[in-house]
Amino acid sequence: MTLSDAVKSQIEGTLEKSRVVLFMKGNKHFPQCGFSAQVVKILGDVGVAFDTVNVLQNAELRDGIKAYTDWPTIPQLYVDKKFVGGCDIVKELFASGELHALLGKEKAAPEKVAPPKIALSEGAKKALVAADDGSGDTLRLEINAEFQYDLYFGPKEQTDIETTADGVLVRMDAETAKRANGMSIDWVEAQGGAFKIDNPNEPPRVRALSVEELKAMMDKGEKLVLVDVRTSGERDLAKIQGAKHLETSEAEIAALDKDTVLVFQCHHGMRSRNAAELYLRKGFRKVWNLEGGIDAWSIKVDTNVPRY
Amino acid sequence: MSDHPTDFQGDILEAIRESVKKALPDAVVDVHGGNGHYTLAVTSQGFAGKGPVDSQRLVYGAIAHLMKGDRAPVHAVDSLKTKVPS
Incomplete structure (x- = not known):
């Protein structure tokens, strides 16, 4: 990390000009990093x-x-x-309200957020109970504005919202609570195990599915x-049992219920992603892209499917 | 989540824990994560009387060598919490 005199005076000039300055990735309308976006949102909320x-x-x-700040990360608030x-x-x-005080704003009365309803599958519950090391840390859920999830054990916070998901206590902040209502958490055994989340509050998007996860879903019926x-x-060379051919089944697929789970697959996962995006725009809500395509399937799931 | 390739060999979680404990020997370090992104909670007497900025600087300073460069093992600290033992 180096700091030239020119940059130093540029920074100081900026700080001189404005009372509240955020050094960030992107700008306040298009933050280009989740952390920067969170701080922009908070400053907006403070008003x-x-x-x-x-x-x-x-x-x-x-x-x-x-x-200049002796601080290794961006964003930085001055x-x-x-x-x-x-x-x-x-x-x-x-x-805690200290930011409001620092900026000379009144903190609005805390919004009452109802504890969300969260469903845990038996598998997810078992995995979570097994992960509890008994240190007294609590299970925490975080869902950011981009609907990225984090599930971990950490200390209790004063402002936490608590809910009991099928007998398991889960704590979270108010923003997460608003995004979590009605979600369900499942556990898939593939690849050493991973949580699978279904959240009705999430805006529809194409989600990534590994070949192992697809196999597990198929095995479970x-x-x-x-x-x-x-x-x-290409289909003459190799295909996955049960896959419908888009070219010949387009009308049939378009007529399906919009809540149907659609998994798109190609050779390596690129063409299928484009197709998946298209079906999302057509109104389908549960759209997955098979990452790595049939090639990954041949390598990791079924070696009887020839590679080409 | 994007991939963050690194040249680092060995257990990154352990390396983070060791580095923090070198700077703050009494620290209880809770670290988890992977693929370049880590979450840390550190409890130590070393934070007594310090504000959050100085407390976090202590931790960042301790792991700075793991965050240097494009192929650093620690690409981002998603969350860092510091606490004085109660």
């Missing part, structure tokens, strides 16, 4: 005017601000030329339609 500096536009500044913190600290100060988007020539 204070602030300037942003996009460090991605200037490599020297990106390194320089880290040296108020009255003083460094306040990165994403974690800003989140804490916001929750889960209802899904596997759609092969390759050419008929």
Whole structure:
């Protein structure tokens, strides 16, 4: 990390000009990193005017601000030329009301958020109970604005919302609670085990499915339609049992209920992703892309399917 | 989640824990994560009387060598919490 005099005076000039400055990735309308986005959202919620500096536009500044603050990560929030913190600290100060005080704003009365209903499958429950090391840490769920999930054991926070999911106590912040209502958490054994989350609050998007997960779903007899988007020539070389050929079944697939689970598959996973995006736009809500395509299937699941 | 290739050999979680304990010998370090992204909770007397910024600086300083460069084993610290033992 280096800090030239030019960059240093550029930073100081920025801090001189504005009371609240956020050094971030992207800008306040298009944050290009989840942590930056969270701080932008918090400053918006506090209701204070602030300037942003996009460090991605200037490599020297990106390194320089880290040296200037002696802080290794972006975003960085400055108020009255003083460094306040990165994403974690800003989140804490916001929750405790200290950020409002620092910025001279009243903190609105905390919004009452009802504990969400969360369903756990037997498998998920077993995995979670097994993961509890008895240290007294509590199971925590985090869902960020992009609907990325984190499930981990950590300390209890004062502002937590608590819910009991099929007998298991889960704690979370209010924002997560609002995004979690009605979700279910399942466990898939594939690849050493992973949680599978189904959340009705999530805006529809194409989700990635590994070949092992697909195999596990098929073995369990889960209802899904596997759609092969390759050419008929390629299908003559190799195919996955039960896959429908998009070219010949287009009308049939389009007529399916929009809640049907569709898994798109091609040779390596690129063409199928485009097809999956298209069906999402057509209104299907449960759309998956088979990562690695039939090639990964041949290598990892069924070696009887020839590679080409 | 994107892939974060690294040249680092060995147990990254252990390396993070060791590095923090070198700087804060009494620290209880809870670290988890993978694929370049890690979540840390550190409890130590070393944070007594320090604000959150200085407390986190202590931890970041201890693991700075693991965060250097594009192929660093630690690409991002998703969450860092510091606590004084109660």
